[in-house]
Amino acid sequence: MPHKLVPQPKLIFEKSSPGRVGCNLPVADTPEVDLKKALGPTRQSLHLPEVSELELIRHFTNLSHINYGIETGFYPLGSCTMKYNPKINERTAMIPGFTHIHPMQPADTVPGALEVLAQVQEFLCEICGFDSICLQPLAGAHGELTCLMLIRAYHESRGEGATRRVVLAPDSAHGTNPASAAMVGYTVKTIPTDASGGCDMAALTTALDETVAAFMVTNPSTLGLFETQIEEICRLVHEAGGQVFCDGANMNAMVGTTRPGDHGFDCMHLNLHKTFSTPHGGGGPGCGAIGLKAHLEPFQPVPVVIRNKEGKVELDDRRPHSIGRVSAYFGQFLMEVRALTYLSAYGKERMADISRHAVLNANYVKARLKDVLPAAHDRPCMHECVLTAQEYKKGGVRALDISKRLIDYGFHPPTNYFPLIVPEAIMIEPTETECKETLDAFCDALIAICEEARTNPDLLHDAPTTQIVGRLDEASAVKNLDVRWRAPQKVGV
Ligand SMILES: Cc1ncc(COP(=O)(O)O)c(C=O)c1O
Structure with a gap:
């Protein structure tokens, strides 16, 4: 289980060093213009990071490695059909x-x-x-x-x-x-x-x-x-x-x-x-x-x-x-x-493979998890299964805690609390593009997490604990989205 704490990456502004450049421009053959004078006060505060080309490449390459997508791991987000796009x-x-x-x-x-x-x-x-x-x-x-x-x-x-x-x-x-x-x-x-x-x-x-x-x-x-x-x-x-x-x-x-x-x-x-x-x-x-x-x-x-x-x-x-x-x-x-x-690429002959495999995979996950997360309705499901984590609620563990803990095990969380009529809903859509080994690893992780929910619920309340950010306030993030970086105010600037 990957329980290694990932160090918080530095912002590119924090890596900046005055005078360092990413490329060498030829000497200008036109008269120099003082941008501050030409463009006025808006330019006075312009603060760009000064880094070498290698630092720049490393910065963005490392950031891209933190990203999670279907090409890096299993993405069981119910109702979203996160299949592999060839x-x-x-x-x-x-x-x-x-x-x-x-x-x-x-x-x-x-x-x-x-x-x-x-x-x-x-x-x-x-x-x-x-x-x-x-x-x-x-x-x-x-x-x-x-x-x-x-x-x-x-x-x-x-x-x-x-x-x-x-x-x-x-x-x-x-x-x-x-x-x-x-x-x-x-x-x-x-x-x-x-x-x-x-x-x-x-x-x-x-x-x-x-x-x-x-x-x-x-x-x-x-x-x-x-x-x-x-x-x-x-x-x-x-x-x-x-x-x-x-x-x-x-x-x-x-x-x-x-x-x-x-x-x-x-x-x-x-x-x-x-x-x-x-x-x-x-x-x-x-x-x-x-x-x-x-x-x-x-x-x-x-x-x-x-x-x-x-x-x-x-x-x-x-x-x-x-x-x-x-x-x-x-x-x-x-x-x-x-x-x-x-x-x-599928053609008419193989088209039905899409739905057959999607339905098979969802039923496999549902069957493997039935003892720890029972289905909301006990009949064969289609391309996704809606499970309920209701039994863990009395011990103080919610569906969201279980899903967030999956991040520590290396998986994207499934959809939670939808549809609204299922209490503590966990909605898993594996899609047809996942193999049995991946589904087994995912189910093993969920079974282990449900055991943790019984024996050590605090582990789940704090999850995820192995990522560069911990539990986020998602409602505030959606309602008050603010991802701007602001230069620290320097006295006298
Ligand atoms: C059942 C269902 N209907 C409608 C939609 C809306 O689709 P879109 O997000 O493309 O507007 C979704 C999206 O997730 C959905 O799951």
């Missing part, structure tokens, strides 16, 4: 023919780029079972918002826009679901989860009436469970005149195995940055591609990328009922290049 994706995304084009170029000068967009759309239509795909939304939440705007336009076109003002969402939904509905102007009503972890059908039936615009269903749910009643749910919502939206952030459990379009959904969003392997986190870039059934197509964002009868890809903006653009140009184009590379 390097071949980056190679294709760097092809100059893709990087040197401009989104305002006339369409007939970029046939290759349009072909990429069309092929990604065609792949996704087939994988998800929809009639068309739009790649414009820039994140999962943006895809949710766009789908709800399409649903609103659909109801308005039928003269029901003013009456259908309610969107239903399960109590296990990701926070972006009710937020998206509220942004479109809908009132959100919550549908409870039943004892088996599925949708409470009685509550849904009671809630369905002529005011309901849509039901937002995450499948598999954020509990990591497949919604086994999904066909019946879609039938009931349709019978009441509503639309059914699939939050497809968890598509990694279904790729190549089953298709939301076939379950009865009217539209869905995908998180390309999760399921189809592009680096994500830290705020972007993302792609919340959406899939639509034919009846929603007239409203989709323009321009629509279509393949004409001759097989040529074109931009179609003759859509009088379109909700308009939802992003500039065509979304995050190089993400589509990466996603197409990933999809082509």
Whole structure:
């Protein structure tokens, strides 16, 4: 177990020594300008570190070694699908023919780029079972918002826009679901989860009436469970005149195995940055591609990328009922290049391996941990498992303490306290790209930590103790983010 204290690295400003330089510039052949005089008081306080080139290289190389990512270790962050992003994706995304084009170029000068967009759309239509795909939304939440705007336009076109003002969402939904509905102007009503972890059908039936615009269903749910009643749910919502939206952030459990379009959904969003392997986190870039059934197509964002009868890809903006653009140009184009590379590398034949292995890995972790961290619902999980650390709470140990202790054992913590309906939730998503040895090492660490929780809880309260920083106040860090370095004030400067 790596219990070595890592020395706190010095800031580059602390390594600075007056007059030391990183490169030698040629003697200037133009008149010197006194910057302080030329630029005024703002420059008086400019303080740059003065270090040699080698010190600079060492500084940033050492910093990069402190960083934790999927390429340095296991990243079981539930609901985030932190799978390995193959390097071949980056190679294709760097092809100059893709990087040197401009989104305002006339369409007939970029046939290759349009072909990429069309092929990604065609792949996704087939994988998800929809009639068309739009790649414009820039994140999962943006895809949710766009789908709800399409649903609103659909109801308005039928003269029901003013009456259908309610969107239903399960109590296990990701926070972006009710937020998206509220942004479109809908009132959100919550549908409870039943004892088996599925949708409470009685509550849904009671809630369905002529005011309901849509039901937002995450499948598999954020509990990591497949919604086994999904066909019946879609039938009931349709019978009441509503639309059914699939939050497809968890598509990694279904790729190549089953298709939301076939379950009865009217539209869905995908998180390309999760399921189809592009680096994500830290705020972007993302792609919340959406899939639509034919009846929603007239409203989709323009321009629509279509393949004409001759097989040529074109931009179609003759859509009088379109909700308009939802992003500039065509979304995050190089993400589509990466996603197409990933999809082509798997091919149709191997596509189901993604979901099968993701589901197998999650069930393996769940089974290995069952005696120390039982599952919130005792039935086979999909691509992630939601466990509960409730039994340790009476001894003063919380889910967060267990997760933070994992850092001392060399692992990134899993997601905690989500979904909100599970007490002391620990949500683990191993993804398909991890091998059995890694999963075993991770489970061994968690089993050892649970033993510590019983015998020496203080070890967990202080964790992590082996890193350059200890337990952080995450809420304050998010709310009052301040990462600026300020030069120490010198008297008389
Ligand atoms: C179930 C679920 N829905 C929606 C989202 C929102 O996706 P994004 O972060 O790309 O906006 C997430 C993100 O983690 C999610 O897990």
